[in-house]
Every structure is written in C-alpha cells, then in structure tokens.
Amino acid sequence: MKFWRDVFLQNWGVKLTSVFLAFFLWMAMRGEPPAERVITVPLEIIRPAEMEITGERPSTVELTLRGATSNMWPAQPVPSCRIDLQDASEGEHVVSLTQANVRLPRASGLEVVAIRPARVKLVLERxxxxxxxxxxxxxxxxxxxxxxxxxxxxxxxxxxxxxxxxxxxxxxxxxxxxxxxxxxxxxxxxxxxxxxxxxxxxxxxxxxxxxxxxxRRQLQTITNVPVVSEDPSFTLSPSTVALSVLVPISVPRKLTPGDFTASVAAVDLDPTKAILHVRPEVTLKKEIASGIVIMQVKPPEVTVRKTADN
The missing domain is CATH 2.170.120.40 (YbbR-like domain)
Structure with a gap:
C-alpha cells in the first residue's frame, strides 16, 4: 500500500507537469483535425480586348474548403475564383468551374471540396x-x-x-x-x-x-402668287403658285400674294435645254412676324421653256 502511495504522491507536482507536457506533445504530433467551411469569394473574369459580357454576370461563387481551422481564420488572405476568356470568341460560353479556377493562399493546406455554381454561362459581344x-x-x-x-x-x-x-x-x-x-x-x-x-x-x-x-399658329392658304424668272429668255408655266403658310394668330391680317416673292434663279436654268422643271424659291418680301413658315408650294415645280426668238 505504501508503495502505491509513494508512486502517486511522491513528487506529485513534477509528475503532473510531465503528464501535461506529454499530452500537449501528443496533440502537437497528432495535428489539428480537418474541418470544412463554406465561404463566398469574388469571381474574376478576364475577357478579350474589345469584348464585353452581356446578360447575367455572377460576381461571386461559393467554395467549400477543407483544412485546418487555423488556416481559415479571417486574417488569412481571401481565396478567389478566376475565369480566363482571353482567347474566347464572340458568343455564348459555358465554363465548368474546377479547382484549377480557384486561387488559394500559399501554403494554406486548404483543399477545394466543391464550387457552387459548378458551371457559369457567359455571353461575349464585340x-x-x-x-x-x-x-x-x-x-x-x-x-x-x-x-x-x-x-x-x-x-x-x-x-x-x-x-x-x-x-x-x-x-x-x-x-x-x-x-x-x-x-x-x-x-x-x-x-x-x-x-x-x-x-x-x-x-x-x-x-x-x-x-x-x-x-400659336394657324394655316393660311395664299393663291395666285406670281412666279418670275430671273432670265427673261424663259417663260414659266404655270405663272402662279399657291402657298400653305403657318401664321401666328397674333398677326392681325390675312397674308396676301403681295407679301411673297416667287422666282426661278438663273443659275438653275440650262440654256442648252428647251424645257426644264424647276422648284421656285418662295420668300417673304419683308419680315412680318417671327414664326411664319411656308409649309407647301403647289405645284412644287414649274415648267420653264426657252422662248422661240432665243
């Protein structure tokens, strides 16, 4: 009995310390048990120059990682996932995500167990x-x-x-x-x-x-506006035109043919041709009010004939 008492009680402090040291040494030798953790990481997409991604574009993926919990502490660099489409052509691309797409911190000892989503569809356009x-x-x-x-x-x-x-x-x-x-x-x-x-x-x-x-303007119709030719060696048919004109309601009177000039410019006349069809140029002789606009000339063209004695 005395023998067992001496074994357990004699120098008990040293013996207890030895037991704790042996336990911690065993834990260190045994290593930390692996654990799994799901984290969300950024998805980096490298696209060709002069190309853009259209449609839905995921910005993150979920990784399931396995490894020592000490290697998953927030102080560690965050893993990321990368898709390289540098040499891809225009159109739809379905990319399967594997461990090769994941960038983990160096010497982390972490293992990629799963990636969600497992595939990503991307559309490239020029x-x-x-x-x-x-x-x-x-x-x-x-x-x-x-x-x-x-x-x-x-x-x-x-x-x-x-x-x-x-x-x-x-x-x-x-x-x-x-x-x-x-x-x-x-x-x-x-x-x-x-x-x-x-x-x-x-x-x-x-x-x-x-x-x-x-x-506010109202539409007025002015008929029998004379058309003249700058070159007297030509005659015009018809000799008058009708105008559709927008006139502000503030103008106190109805416009008359005398308010307008309708002419055929000499530069528009080809002396080598006997008959021509020309658009007359119609303008106001003087400004009556701002906002007066000639909307239509009827007929839009007049027939120009060279006179017989020329």
Missing part, C-alpha cells in the same frame, strides 16, 4: 461605336403658344457598348424639360438619359437646348 441623334424630351407650352423650333448642341452623341445593344439604339433622349409658364424663347442645359448602364456616351452631357417659342 464592343462597337455608333453616332446617334439627340432627341429632346419636353412638355407642352401654354395653350396660346407653341414651339417653333428646337435646336440641340451637339445634335449627336457617340455611343459605345455591346454590339446588339448599341445597334438597338436609334436615338438618345434628354431628361424631360418642362415648358410650363415659358412664354419666351429660352436656352437650357439638359442631361442625357441612358436606360442601359452598359452604354457609354461621348460627350456624356449635358447638352445645350434652345427652344424658339411664339404665338
């Missing part, structure tokens, strides 16, 4: 450039007024983006410009709107928009 007009989006002016003209500077923009999306765009619109309470012509900057975030515009805006505003 990047193209196109020039399109700027369309002004606007409201209506007060009831007694109308917009005579709208001028945009610059009138066009250059758009750049994926081929099919650029080809589908016919124009680029401005933000809506309110004309409520506007009774005079004015100029204003306007931002350009792009519904598709993949489209880049040059210049990006804003553009300068000028509105010419005046009294």
């Amino acid at each position: 990047t193209i450039t196109r020039t399109v007009p700027v369309e002004v989006s606007r409201g209506d002016p007060p009831l007694d007024l109308e917009v005579y003209a709208v001028t945009v500077t610059p009138p066009t923009v250059v758009i750049t983006g994926p081929r099919t999306r650029v080809q589908a765009i016919r124009e680029v619109s401005t933000e809506s410009i309110s004309l409520a309470g506007r009774r005079e012509s004015f100029r204003t900057p306007a931002r350009l709107t792009a519904e598709d975030g993949s489209i880049l515009m040059t210049p990006p805006g804003p553009v300068d928009v000028y509105f010419q505003i005046g009294a």
